[in-house]
Amino acid sequence: MASVVAPADFEALKSEIAARREALPRRLKQVAAFALAEPDEMAFGTTARIAEHAGVQPSTLVRFAQTLGYQGFSELQRVFRARLKERFPDYRQRIEALREPGDASALTRLCDGFAGAARASLDRLGQGLDAAALERAVATLAAADTIHLVGARRVFPVAAYLAYAFGKLGVRAVLVDNVGHLGPEQAGGARPGDALLAISFTPYASSTIEAAQAAAARGVPVVAVTDSPFSPLAVPATVWLEVAEADYGAFRSLAATFALAMTLAVGTAERRGVG
Numbered sequence: 001m002a003s004v005v006a007p008a009d010f011e012a013l014k015s016e017i018a019a020r021r022e023a024l025p026r027r028l029k030q031v032a033a034f035a036l037a038e039p040d041e042m043a044f045g046t047t048a049r050i051a052e053h054a055g056v057q058p059s060t061l062v063r064f065a066q067t068l069g070y071q072g073f074s075e076l077q078r079v080f081r082a083r084l085k086e087r088f089p090d091y092r093q094r095i096e097a098l099r100e101p102g103d104a105s106a107l108t109r110l111c112d113g114f115a116g117a118a119r120a121s122l123d124r125l126g127q128g129l130d131a132a133a134l135e136r137a138v139a140t141l142a143a144a145d146t147i148h149l150v151g152a153r154r155v156f157p158v159a160a161y162l163a164y165a166f167g168k169l170g171v172r173a174v175l176v177d178n179v180g181h182l183g184p185e186q187a188g189g190a191r192p193g194d195a196l197l198a199i200s201f202t203p204y205a206s207s208t209i210e211a212a213q214a215a216a217a218r219g220v221p222v223v224a225v226t227d228s229p230f231s232p233l234a235v236p237a238t239v240w241l242e243v244a245e246a247d248y249g250a251f252r253s254l255a256a257t258f259a260l261a262m263t264l265a266v267g268t269a270e271r272r273g274v275g
Contacts, residue, residue: 006069010083016068027056031064040202043080045230047073084202113248118255120246125256128242136239137223137264142271144195147173148187152205158254158261159199165262169269178207187211192219199225200233212236225260
C-alpha cells in the first residue's frame with residue numbers, strides 16, 4: 001500500500017478509480033461507484049453521511065482512501081473539493097471564456113444563455129421540490145416569533161429580499177447582514193421561539209454554516225435552503241429544501257432560489273393569516 005502514489009488531482013483520481021474498480025473488493029467497489037457518481041457529495045459530506053449513502057461502514061471509506069495511496073479519507077476528500085474550485089473559476093476567467101470579439105450578436109447570445117440557465121433552474125425546481133419538506137418549512141417559519149435570515153456572498157440578495165418581503169407582509173424578520181463582522185452576534189439573538197432561515201450553496205459560506213450550527217445548538221429551529229443532502233447546512237437543519245441552480249459560463253442562476261424564497265415568504269404570511 002505504501003508504494004501506491006496517490007493521484008494529485010481529480011482527473012488522475014477518476015482514471016485511477018476507473019482502472020482499479022473491477023479489481024477492488026466488493027465494499028470498496030461500492031465506494032468507488034458512489035465516488036464517481038456523486039463527486040459533489042464526496043467533497044463536503046461527513047464520513048458518516050457519505051458512508052450511509054454509499055451503503056458501507058465509515059471505516060470502509062478510510063480503507064478505500066488508503067488503497068489509493070492517501071493517508072486517510074480527509075486527504076482523498078481534498079481532491080474532490082479542489083475539483084469544485086476548478087469548476088467555479090474566478091470572475092475574470094469566466095468573462096474571458098464567454099467573450100467573442102467582433103461578434104455583434106454576442107450580447108444577445110449572452111442574455112439568451114443566462115435566460116436559458118434561469119429556465120433550466122426553474123424547471124428543476126418544479127420537478128424536484130419536496131412538497132412535504134416545503135410544508136414543514138412553512139409551518140416552522142409560521143410558528144416563529146421572529147425569523148432570522150442568513151445568507152452570505154452571492155445568496156445575500158436572496159436573504160435581503162426575504163427581509164423586504166417579510167416586512168411588507170407583516171412578518172417579523174431580522175436580516176443578519178454581518179456589518180462590522182457582527183454576524184455571530186446578530187444571529188445569536190435567535191431564541192428557541194424564533195426560527196433561523198439559512199441559505200448557502202457550494203462553495204458553502206462558513207459564516208452561514210456556523211450560524212446554523214450555533215442556532216440549532218440553542219434549540220432554535222433551522223430552515224435551510226441548500227444544494228445537496230451532503231451540504232453541511234443540512235446537518236443542523238430542522239428541515240432543508242434542495243435547489244439545484246443551472247449555470248451559464250460558470251455563472252450560476254439564482255432564479256429558482258428567488259422563486260422558492262417568494263414561496264416561503266408568501267406561504268408563511270398566508271399560514272399566519274397576515275399581509
